[in-house]
Amino acid sequence: DQQVKQNSPSLSVQEGRISILNCDYTNSMFDYFLWYKKYPAEGPTFLISISSIKDKNEDGRFTVFLNKSAKHLSLHIVPSQPGDSAVYFCAAIPYSGAGSYQLTFGKGTKLSVIP
């Protein structure tokens, strides 16, 4: 019962183009979403987040879009750079009334940016 799904295990993009990574969730109690980036042999590092009261959050080349009605979020990277090549994890946290601040992760999407 995957509550956070990243249906594309991998994505290849040319340098300079846009990378779009997608994430779907099933639990309507989720109200905060995060993207993490992971290089091999390292721990995940926080990239960007979005609260459910927003539909967009931007930080430099990274933008996260949230569509609550579709239970879908996406991460856009523009322009993509070779150093962006990594595994990207989508994660979600339920509303605090649920009594937990537990992160639920997707399986990850491996992004390869081709020079």
Next chain:
Amino acid sequence: DTAVSQTPKYLVTQMGNDKSIKCEQNLGHDTMYWYKQDSKKFLKIMFSYNNKELIINETVPNRFSPKSPDKAHLNLHINSLELGDSAVYFCASSYRRQGSNEQFFGPGTRLTVL
């Protein structure tokens, strides 16, 4: 000035042994976590401690016992290791508050049980 550190980075051991993984954070966070990333690459929460108190305990065999001597440390002890325990274990820390719950992860400990 590592934020979240884990030792050891690699651990190779025989079935049936008992081993520990240590985690320390110097970020002043009040909550620490252990995650397991299995062969299918899923990152799953195992435990969480807030101010040395256990607040999350997912369905994990009781051979796994976390210990938090203080807010900055959360160690993981594993008894009677089994082949299926082979995985990468990540420690993480954060502030426990609604909304901004960015968790900071350690580099991981790759455990191989032979």
